[in-house]
Amino acid sequence: MNILHVINISFVIPYFFGKQFSYFNNRGYKEYIVCSSSEELRRFAASYDFEFYEVEILRAISLRKDIKAVYKIAKCIWQSKADVVTGHTPKGALLSMIAAYIMHVPVRIYFRHGLVYETAKGFKRKLLLYMDRLSAQLATKVVCVSPSVYKRSLEDKLNMGSKQILLSKGTCNGIDIERFNRDKLDYSRIERLKADLGLNRYNFIIGFTGRMVRDKGIIELVNAFKCLQGNHPNIALLLVGMLEKRDALPENIVNEIKRNSSIIYTGYVENAMIEYYYAMMNLFVLPSYREGFPTSVLEASAMELPVITTKVTGCIDSIIEEKTGIYVEHDSGSLAIAIENFYHDEMLCHEYGRNGRKFVVDNFEQHIIWKEIEKLYLEV
Numbered sequence: 001m002n003i004l005h006v007i008n009i010s011f012v013i014p015y016f017f018g019k020q021f022s023y024f025n026n027r028g029y030k031e032y033i034v035c036s037s038s039e040e041l042r043r044f045a046a047s048y049d050f051e052f053y054e055v056e057i058l059r060a061i062s063l064r065k066d067i068k069a070v071y072k073i074a075k076c077i078w079q080s081k082a083d084v085v086t087g088h089t090p091k092g093a094l095l096s097m098i099a100a101y102i103m104h105v106p107v108r109i110y111f112r113h114g115l116v117y118e119t120a121k122g123f124k125r126k127l128l129l130y131m132d133r134l135s136a137q138l139a140t141k142v143v144c145v146s147p148s149v150y151k152r153s154l155e156d157k158l159n160m161g162s163k164q165i166l167l168s169k170g171t172c173n174g175i176d177i178e179r180f181n182r183d184k185l186d187y188s189r190i191e192r193l194k195a196d197l198g199l200n201r202y203n204f205i206i207g208f209t210g211r212m213v214r215d216k217g218i219i220e221l222v223n224a225f226k227c228l229q230g231n232h233p234n235i236a237l238l239l240v241g242m243l244e245k246r247d248a249l250p251e252n253i254v255n256e257i258k259r260n261s262s263i264i265y266t267g268y269v270e271n272a273m274i275e276y277y278y279a280m281m282n283l284f285v286l287p288s289y290r291e292g293f294p295t296s297v298l299e300a301s302a303m304e305l306p307v308i309t310t311k312v313t314g315c316i317d318s319i320i321e322e323k324t325g326i327y328v329e330h331d332s333g334s335l336a337i338a339i340e341n342f343y344h345d346e347m348l349c350h351e352y353g354r355n356g357r358k359f360v361v362d363n364f365e366q367h368i369i370w371k372e373i374e375k376l377y378l379e380v
Helices: 010-018 019-026 041-047 061-080 090-102 124-140 147-155 187-197 218-229 250-258 271-279 297-303 332-345 345-364 366-377
Strands: 002-006 030-035 051-054 085-089 107-112 143-144 164-166 204-207 235-240 263-267 282-287 307-310 323-327
Touching: 002 090, 002 345, 010 030, 010 041, 010 263, 010 271, 019 250, 030 061, 041 051, 041 297, 051 061, 051 235, 061 090, 085 090, 090 124, 090 235, 107 124, 107 345, 107 366, 124 263, 143 235, 147 164, 164 366, 187 271, 204 271, 218 235, 218 250, 250 263, 271 297, 282 297, 282 332, 297 307, 297 345, 307 332, 323 332, 332 345
Parallel strands: 002 030, 002 085, 030 051, 085 107, 107 143, 143 164, 204 235, 204 282, 235 263, 282 307, 307 323
Antiparallel strands: none
16 A cells, blocks of 8 residues: 655654654555655655655645645645555645545545644634644544544534544554663763763753743743752753744743753754653653643653643643653742652652653553554555
8 A cells, every 4th residue: 555644844754653664664555755845854765764755835824835735745646646645733634635635545544633723812723723624524534642632622523523533542653662761772872962961060950852832831941940940059951942933932031041051952953862862851841731642751751751741632641640740730830849849859750750661661652553553544
């Protein structure tokens, strides 16, 4: 079978697919990607062994360019003789489902990675809701990446219940438990990285990985760290990810990140290195306002880190409360208290970390998810 995946940015390829390509290639499938052009796309194609088509897929709405993209995706479907089309991210999913419906592709799968309208208001919220419902209507199946996304999708009447499914207990690709394993890492490399970043002078490192935007709770995290810093000069905040213009952080928070010598901001880090950044952390924090299913929390848990997160869609499924992590409100004061509790209790950190790895291994190992995906491919 020929499988055509449509995404709008190559950055997501290691997270949404990664070794999945090898698994399906070895089972006789032919994998293609449609994505906006980038050097990274070409590197990933060589690394993961897939063919690709370059089509400009904008995150913003542009009627002329979107119609052109639908035409080009339809052409890619014809050229690849696609038996299955999967659409990822709101815009990639919408355009791919339109094109696949026009081309009569028998299996059209919309991966609902989250509910972007949750934090939107007014006309923008209504538009995002309409886009999601249209993608779902044109799809033959809708994969919700977490139980809470599944539940909210039904509550908001995004599609018929018979259309949507959950892959095991969630995610779109599972977690590589061999890669995200402290026992498999080169500890001399960890120490060199610590020294390069200036982290070897701290004995407690609070970590975050992901997009540096308001929706991720970065404002609350930075303010919580400032509250703690005066009493605990031996703590650091490690922020791994890109500052983005969309949903951008306020200027005072960006300035604090750049000015504060105990806040280590790395910018974009290659996915191939990310496990070494988790290995430097003592605690992982994601005070997000919305998620699909936060892969970063599962990666951190696989790396035996205790987790602090929020009770929002996606995040609520990512920990076992008071076993692998705890929930906090969107408030810098309560976040600071939660961080301090872990700071003062090393045994609790280790206990939550061990529980977290078991939780991931038992429920989110990649082959569990890939077998579920294959069942979808074969539904005609």
